[in-house]
Amino acid sequence: MTPVQEQFSKHAKEYNSHNIIQQIVSKALVRDLNFEPKRILELGCGSGQIFKNINFDFDYYKAIDFSSEMCDIHPKNKNLDVICLDFDSQQFYDELENEKYDLILSSSALQWSKDLSKIIKSLSNISSNINMVLFTSNTFKTIFDLTDTISPILDLKEIKKSFDNFYRCEYEVLNYKIEFDNKKDLFNYIKNSGVSGDKKTLSFDQAKHLYKNYNLGYLEFEVVFIKGTNC
């Protein structure tokens, strides 16, 4: 199990109560669809935030996530395959090689890809339409500033570069804040939210400094909505 996989698996049960932003953006992603695709592929499906919002008939839906705990709690459906697979692995590329989809969806997941360009390039061969939302490196910005560390998440420029090579894209960047009554709840949220990923970069002293100096009553999130077509 890779560290990111471990993080999501460990928190799979608490995930549904710590994923307010993911729920908001998944809902917005589905609401924004301008057609009703019949064949849908989803990457990093988690506990099914996107799937739960699909309110139209489809012929086939393939949902992929590398956490078996997440796959286990994903809703089930007769036209749905939930497949436990790492989207950075060769098996993923083999799985999709001869497939075609009307639309590829992904919410709050692809920022973790080890090679976003490679994924988007291969997706461009199997679907002309993508609707995705990714967290950007401005998520938890003040925390990274205060600890003088770099976000493990890709920045907006890198994200755009990966998509622009293979799709004509519209981008919309949105910022969210979640307010907390106290610092303990605020830092617990980061741990359970699935946004902090695998990088446990802070030493004990850095963590102490951060806890003492983080004076915002809220956490910062930045996401980018991407609508791409190549037909």
Ligand SMILES: C[S@@+](CC[C@H](N)C(=O)[O-])C[C@H]1O[C@@H](n2cnc3c(N)ncnc32)[C@H](O)[C@@H]1O
């Ligand atoms: C923040 S959660 C989002 C889940 C869901 N899309 C949602 O909106 O609630 C990120 C998901 O991406 C999955 N994930 C992260 N890296 C992955 C990878 N390399 N391959 C497959 N799934 C991955 C995690 O297991 C997790 O379920």
